[in-house]
Amino acid sequence: xxxxxxxxxxxxxIAAAMRAGxxxxxxxxxxxxxxxxxYGAVLNAYKLWDPExxxxxxxxxxxxxxxxxxxxxxxxxxxxxxDLYGVHGMPTFGGSPAELPEKWQDEGPVTxxxxxxxxxxxxxxxxxxxxxxxxxxxxxxxxxxxxxxxxNHRVTGGSSSGAGVSLCQGSALVAMGTDxxxxxxxxxxxxxxxxLKTTIGRWSVAGIVPLSHTFDTPGPLTRNVTDSVLAFGAxxxxxSDAEALFQSVDGAEVGDINFALCDEHFWAECxxxxxxxxxxxxxxxxxxxxxxxxVSLPEATLARESSLxxxxxxxxxxxxxxxxxxxxxxxxxxxxxxxxxxxxxITAIDYLKALRRIAGLARIANxxxxxxxxxxxxxxxxTPPTVxxxxxxxxxxxxxxHMTQNTHPVNLLELC
Numbered sequence: 373x374x375x376x377x378x379x380x381x382x383x384x385x386i387a388a389a390m391r392a393g394x395x396x397x398x399x400x401x402x403x404x405x406x407x408x409x410x411y412g413a414v415l416n417a418y419k420l421w422d423p424e425x426x427x428x429x430x431x432x433x434x435x436x437x438x439x440x441x442x443x444x445x446x447x448x449x450x451x452x453x454x455d456l457y458g459v460h461g462m463p464t465f466g467g468s469p470a471e472l473p474e475k476w477q478d479e480g481p482v483t484x485x486x487x488x489x490x491x492x493x494x495x496x497x498x499x500x501x502x503x504x505x506x507x508x509x510x511x512x513x514x515x516x517x518x519x520x521x522x523x524n525h526r527v528t529g530g531s532s533s534g535a536g537v538s539l540c541q542g543s544a545l546v547a548m549g550t551d552x553x554x555x556x557x558x559x560x561x562x563x564x565x566x567x568l569k570t571t572i573g574r575w576s577v578a579g580i581v582p583l584s585h586t587f588d589t590p591g592p593l594t595r596n597v598t599d600s601v602l603a604f605g606a607x608x609x610x611x612s613d614a615e616a617l618f619q620s621v622d623g624a625e626v627g628d629i630n631f632a633l634c635d636e637h638f639w640a641e642c643x644x645x646x647x648x649x650x651x652x653x654x655x656x657x658x659x660x661x662x663x664x665x666x667v668s669l670p671e672a673t674l675a676r677e678s679s680l681x682x683x684x685x686x687x688x689x690x691x692x693x694x695x696x697x698x699x700x701x702x703x704x705x706x707x708x709x710x711x712x713x714x715x716x717x718i719t720a721i722d723y724l725k726a727l728r729r730i731a732g733l734a735r736i737a738n739x740x741x742x743x744x745x746x747x748x749x750x751x752x753x754x755t756p757p758t759v760x761x762x763x764x765x766x767x768x769x770x771x772x773x774h775m776t777q778n779t780h781p782v783n784l785l786e787l788c
Contacts, residue, residue, distance in 0.1 A: 401426050
């Protein structure tokens, strides 16, 4: 049976209903909790689920709204945060088997923005340990289940592995993740949601457990583009009114946007149906008046090769662990440990050379794309594997390479 609950609407519709008195934040949270109770055991989206705390926050939002205080589009909306975000009073594990020190409960600017917007935090979603992996498995806490396959335990993408699942099960309307090599876009893509990878440095990473201080970016996953615009507008320091941002872009015509395609890198080894589906979407856009240009972008392949040789993510993540939590090395998820071990062999010279080389490629790519608004590519080139298919380190790395093939270069080339 198709649900007709207002929780299934976009957040503009829900917000209007709240202000008309047709629905309360507490009622939204009650419905979100009911859905978690129904599907949570199977889908395993959350490391920490705290509905009672969420109900208290929701009741406070209802009282504020009744008193005439309106914090905007996210007010009273159920939100999940990846288990890397600091939240006062909520433990942070970072995907590891034991809680991280209390300082990782400190709230950074992104969490603070959600607080100011009066979003309701439902809990913390699972992550790959220390965010180092695009597949979505975790030896300590299990892999969330992809709701699009009821017959097989299929991966949900990583490292924000529970984020997209929380949206699918209806326990959150915005799911906050982080993206270093695809960790917002991969789980969004393979769970049928929208993932927004923000520009490096636009949103602060303070109060978020790091992987790569060079490339980490926070970002939201949502069920639709409308909600993505509203979430961005509510969090972004350059915007004070999410609804105003929505209105400013809502009237855009497809012909106003410069699209581009490139033949290199992004179309290689796509699983059956993926390239065809993207090309069908391109044809639909073209039929509606979209201008489709082309751009040559070999820098995508070159940047990825340079990063893998230079071991940037592994070296930076390993430096964080060894400086602050050297004892964690003995309990690392074996897939994560194997990848960090590769970072031990990277010399400082190779690391710095890779950073300079990639920065140069990013400058070239950004110059090529200066007149392009949207570069269209498949997000994830392959069908997500089952947990069984990634059961050993060798097959895991094979699938990891395919799942990050198209997202990784976007981070390295400093794109959004």
